[in-house]
Amino acid sequence: MSNRPQIGQRLKEFEEREVERILGACTQCGRCYEVCPMAQYSKAPSGDSKAVVGGVLAVLRGQQGTPEALGWIAVCTRSGVCVPACPENVNPKMMMRLARMTALGGLQLTDDELKAWT
DSSP, X not given: OTTHHHHHHHHHHHHHHHHHHHHHHOOXXXXXXXXXXXXXGXXXXXXXXXXXXXXXXXXXXXXXXXXXXXXXHHHOOOOSTTGXXXXXXXXXXXXXXXXXXXXXXXXXXXXXXXHTTO
């Protein structure tokens, strides 16, 4: 039982490092969104992939994010199709996982509110 707080703290530190790494490495080229097989199923699909990725990064910064970004976050199944498309080795799959965690936790959206964008 004494390891639980330590594990929780290490997980939080890992999450913070990953968010900072992603924010520093992502150039918002939009390729991850362009190849995503789920993007079309969002209630707010967009033809501007760069803007959608920018909205996801805003969520990672703790900001609201755009409806298009929240829609993509909501429908993401983390298939990993986006990973090889990223020229900066950001790991968009991790970016989306962290964005979903932030939207549900940090932004305090309920799962139903996030699902409203799908």
